[in-house]
Amino acid sequence: MPLTFEYWLLTFLASLGVIQAAAVEGGLRGLWFFPNPLTGRVCAILLVLIAFSRFFLPMNRNVRGVEGFQQSYLFLAGALSALAVTLALSSWLRRGLGPGKEGERGLAALKDRTYFRALWEGRQKDGG
Amino acid sequence: MGADRALLLYINGWAGQIGPLDWVLKAVANDYLVPVVLSLFLLWLWFARPGKEGTQLAVLAGAGALGLGNGLIKLMNLIYYRPRPFTELPVRLLLYRPHDSSFPSNGTAVAFMLATAIYLGNRKAGVVALAIASLYGFSRVYVGIHYPLDVLGGAAIGILTSYGVYRLLPRLEPLPSRLVRLGRSLYLA
Numbered sequence: 001m002p003l004t005f006e007y008w009l010l011t012f013l014a015s016l017g018v019i020q021a022a023a024v025e026g027g028l029r030g031l032w033f034f035p036n037p038l039t040g041r042v043c044a045i046l047l048v049l050i051a052f053s054r055f056f057l058p059m060n061r062n063v064r065g066v067e068g069f070q071q072s073y074l075f076l077a078g079a080l081s082a083l084a085v086t087l088a089l090s091s092w093l094r095r096g097l098g099p100g101k102e103g104e105r106g107l108a109a110l111k112d113r114t115y116f117r118a119l120w121e122g123r124q125k126d127g128g
Numbered sequence: 129m130g131a132d133r134a135l136l137l138y139i140n141g142w143a144g145q146i147g148p149l150d151w152v153l154k155a156v157a158n159d160y161l162v163p164v165v166l167s168l169f170l171l172w173l174w175f176a177r178p179g180k181e182g183t184q185l186a187v188l189a190g191a192g193a194l195g196l197g198n199g200l201i202k203l204m205n206l207i208y209y210r211p212r213p214f215t216e217l218p219v220r221l222l223l224y225r226p227h228d229s230s231f232p233s234n235g236t237a238v239a240f241m242l243a244t245a246i247y248l249g250n251r252k253a254g255v256v257a258l259a260i261a262s263l264y265g266f267s268r269v270y271v272g273i274h275y276p277l278d279v280l281g282g283a284a285i286g287i288l289t290s291y292g293v294y295r296l297l298p299r300l301e302p303l304p305s306r307l308v309r310l311g312r313s314l315y316l317a
Contacts, residue, residue: 079171105312
């Protein structure tokens with residue numbers, strides 16, 4: 001596999017884990033994959049470990065390959081893909097969560113409702 | 129410049145003496161490990177402190193600094209080229225041979241841009257991030273691809289760029305607030 005793809009996969013998997021860890025830390029239950037925060041933390045650690053070990057362990061990575069600027073946008077692509085997967089997967093896995101408190105906006109609204117539910121409720125409110 | 133060379137030869141003189149130390153510093157000096165770890169720190173800050181606008185502005189400053197700092201370094205490289213230490217001195221090279229300008233250390237600059245943004249968003253995490261960035265800079269000298277002055281220059285550019293962009297944000301109002309409000313309306317900030 002090309003190094004750029006391997007690098008994107010590293011950032012995607014690690015970002016998926018870090019977003020889970022941060023969602024547990026910030027109490028954003030609507031982004032959790034699991035209802036139990038401990039399971040969420042274990043899942044986050046495993047994702048980060050898998051990401052780094054599959055990138056670094058199979059071969060020597062002390063090689064020139066992905067330039068500095070390219071690294072920045074590949075990281076952005078990996079993090080945004082991980083965010084999209086988190087929003088979709090958590091909305092499906094935690095679809096029983098909510099409805100949340102009225103009037104909450106922003107990330108804090110995801111403390112008691114899923115992303116898609118928050119979008120839906122926000123749209124209903126704005127529409128009516 | 130003489131002191132710079134002498135310090136490089138002293139630090140690099142340890143390379144190849146202690147196997148485990150070589151292994152650790154080679155891993156730290158890698159192009160991918162530290163930048164990814166520090167970027168993940170920033171990502172964590174964004175989601176772990178929902179509703180804290182100051183923290184999220186620091187993350188935005190870090191992202192802006194990366195763009196600006198990379199451009200600044202590219203411009204500096206066009207004006208000034210310093211050969212790598214392994215082309216001039218009998219250093220023990222533990223990494224591959226980069227051919228771009230030795231000054232400033234691009235990797236160190238990026239690490240300090242990220243670490244400074246983390247520090248501006250969260251002091252405790254920032255101290256850890258700055259320690260990681262410093263170790264990264266040291267390791268780049270240890271493995272023989274930079275002079276100490278390259279690393280110091282990179283660190284200064286990184287810190288000043290991130291801090292400068294962070295201080296500039298209020299002057300760019302209402303753009304930063306609009307960005308955060310847009311993020312809020314999409315439940316992402």
